[in-house]
Amino acid sequence: MPNSKIPATGQVANYQAQVAVVGAGPVGLMMANYLGQMGIKVVLIEKLDTLIDYPRAIGIDDEALRSIQAVGLVNEVLPHTTPWHAMRFLTPKGRCFADIQPMTDEFGWSRRNAFIQPQVDAVLFEGLKRFPNVSSLFSRRLMAFNQDAQGVTLQLEDDEGKHETVRADWLVACDGGSSFIRRTLGIAFEGKTAPNQWVVVDIANDPLGTPHIYMCCDPVRPYVSAGLPHGIRRFEFMVMPGESESELSKPEKMRELLSKVLPEPGNVELIRQRVYTHNARLAEQFRVDRILLAGDAVHIMPVWQGQGYNSGMRDASNLAWKLAMVVKGQAGERLLNTYQQERRDHAKAMIDLSVTAGQVLAPAHRWQGKLRDALSWVLNYLPPVKRYFLEMRFKPMPRYHSGALVQGEDESSPVGRMFIQPTVTFSNGTQRLLDEAIGPQFAIIAWGSNPQWGLSEEQIVQWQQAGTQFIQVVPQVQLSAIRQLPTGVVCVGDTTGRLKAWFANQQHSIVVLRPDRFVAGVAIPQTLGRLMDDLAMAVSLHSALITPTNKNKVA
Template identity: 35%
Template sequence: MNKNKNAIEFLPAEVDVLVVGYGPVGATIAALLGRYGVSTLVLDKAHEVMLMPRAIALDNEALRILQLAGLAEDAFAKIVIPQVKMHSPVLGQFGRADTQGCIDGHPKLVTFYQPDLEHAMRDQVSRLKSVASLGGFELENLIHEADCVVATVRDQEGQVHTVRSRYLVGADGASSKVRALIGQEFEGQTYAEDWLIVDVKNRHASAIDHVEFICDPQRPTPHMPAPGGRERWEFMLRPGESREALQSEQSIARLIAPWIDPKELEIERKAVYRFHARCCNRFSKGRVFLAGDAAHITPPFVGQGLVAGLRDGANLAWKLAWVLRGHAAPAILETYDVERRPHAQAMINLAKLMGRLVMPRNKIAAFAIHGLMRLLALTPATRRYFEQLDIKPENTFRHGLFTAHVRGEKLVHGSLFPQAWVRNMQKHIVLSDDALRNNLTLVGFGVNPRSLLSSEQAASWVNQGGLFLEIRARGQVSDGTCDFIEDMNHEILPLATKGTIAAVRPDRIIMDHAPGAAAERLLRNCRALLLGERAAATSVSIA
């Protein structure tokens, strides 16, 4: 239920989770918590969605998380990007990434218009009865108590209020007040650069259909299309250039002249941002958690800034819900930092590397680096490494809330369970995540997982927030005692032998798998993990 701007009287005194920040990450966390039935309040200084040019790219994992949060495929406009090209003024095209096709039911890469996404997610939040959102409130202080966090907030009239929450999530961006209040400010050096971002409109017939990097050491320029007939350019500022001067219409017209006649130029949005590469030493302190740019800031060269924040939300929300609903011990919340921080740091490192590769600062370095990349593209193995995005760190955890992986198994513990098109019991063709719903799920490969358990064991699994799902080949039928789907294109079943069962977390991470005969052991392992037993929760996955 969204509250209007003046509804200060609706501010609750107590809530299970307080989310500070109503950008795309905060809204997604709120939507996930709402789908898990958690009492949630979202507060933000602003009332409306920001219109400044910000994130523009999402990958298949991000789209899958938005699906998990309840967004339909057509909830906001997207452009599917078939390739990313890298051009040198001297060598021509020296590299490319193939982004055609889908992974887990979603395109590998899309561009989008961030206000559209935020409005869609806010609409989704407004339909969730357990979630309230309010604008016009600024966080001032936090007090940690034994069983809650007391947040002091100030409304736009200057009046001070307090909100008690069992847990608090700071999704309040790069200048996070939450981060400052818990003493987790970014430390060390940063990779900082100033860039002018320009979004141009009415480019329906003229915009490119791919992403390109103009790797000119004099002025590196990423360039890409966006929905609604938009096109974006990003220009790196040179030493000595002022932000104000470069943002003038005359300067922008001069910069974009190679692509657009100044008479046809229609600027929709413009801003100068400083790109950083930063990561907190910890993503949590006590009952307070950081997510998105509040926890880590990624340069935009691999389009992973917002994606990383969405991964944070998917990982954290279900753990909070399971603790609040009594399905798991609070100790599982420690695994949020353990799982997410290494991958976020790996993505930051990749973005910095790609920045150095495609944006060298002088002509000699550009000729050497781009020439080397062009030579590497002649070898099939190295060409695949770049073109097929093998350079991108896999979202597979080494430590966390899962059992140790057995080398050689296709189902890797700590990695995402695959998604594919399936047919459900109502004979509808859907993506398999929709069949997994919002639960911890025991999945049977060609076997009814419930049939492998005693009634007491099945009841214990349900009491931990678990469901049962059987996957069979296309055309086979169910015995009617368990949720059932048909693997329409035979994409999931080949990953394990018939009779295998797998425990899949609500965020679609594989927790454990075993032969059906070892079902009791698998349930015991999962129970130990959820109850926070240290020996189980610090297991290692070898991908």
């Protein structure tokens, strides 16, 4: 595999790290935060002199918020969000033909939220200050890199032309859609570029003030109107054939665009405007030996479902815990192969959904728009169809059929799906979301029984070394009757009844969660030992304490 050739030049500084992260966008920042809290020595490299300050993504979903919760920053992020943010598709006459409401909070947060990305990025960057093992290098351009069997060497150049060298065990490329690292490695990035551009306009002191996001399917010029936190309004207008970016930047042209949506287009406080091209592309590989790629470096998609940002955060959530275990010597590097195995297909599904949404908003032919409007009018009166949109069932949820998990034969199994996150009650009476009882690690959660029963002493030690939390769940009213727990077991009360309902729908009473909150396996107490041995193999767990299942003893 080709590598970037490093010229023989004098260096003024050298840096050592276990992981180098290139790109201080949201994916790179999330990677650095998770690795930082796991004690990994990280160097974050960014070519700009500061974080990007202009708004880009405007939609953050429940999975991304759960990832931010996992690094202890969700309370700082929430003030920059608007929860329960609906998406409404309108006909040219203003009739709503698809009302997409985020009706569920099964993962602990509203399924769809508006947000201001630069403010959230700033929170993630500030969060790095908690970790003395994480350092940041801004205004550094990656000139070249090379990898060998032990690590990766990067050569940087600062704004003054001075060269620096970074040596890391692993490199994570989060350097965007034009990724220098991906291109240098020769990884194919196949897909399409949309024929139309869009001009994005952000306005302070929202002149409309209405909440939610509206997608107006106007055949003359489709547009988007979105209410954002802190009184910001975003408009997006399709750039029509023959129009140029310079022409659209003229004040009179901007007033003409805004006149479609505002009675006084000249009376606005313009923050900025930019022209975007929508791409749909997917990388052939997510890993080349000691180099891993994430976010826009491996997939880019149109904005219509707000999933570009969120798909990148899913990459970080999936990769960070695996890389941390490998770096800490808890697992073999074969675990990293499951990153592409699990993430690539879902990224493609999100790209396809975003492309489809764009075709609904701006069909290629007017007759297609008229057919869409007529069908939507009929379908909106069918309750099952309406629920399908209201509950966002069209959104492809990640489902892993193979990888770092132990899948059963039942297709309806929860294995490979994200686990719910209801409110639970702790022994001191406080009520918090379930993940607060787990931390950034594995969890074995048992309904009503001791989660260590069925495991040998060796297995308990082995999984404790991997950072596993053992949790017993009981109905909240039983919590006060729990007198003594085995060492290392936490008992929580089922406050809302959601956990009881979840287990009631399963054939198993124990669920094993990965650090990214996906179900790694299910069992009953008598089969838990066998499951944990199989899972140890699936995640390439390093331990001299693994014992054959037939030697399990009751703990």
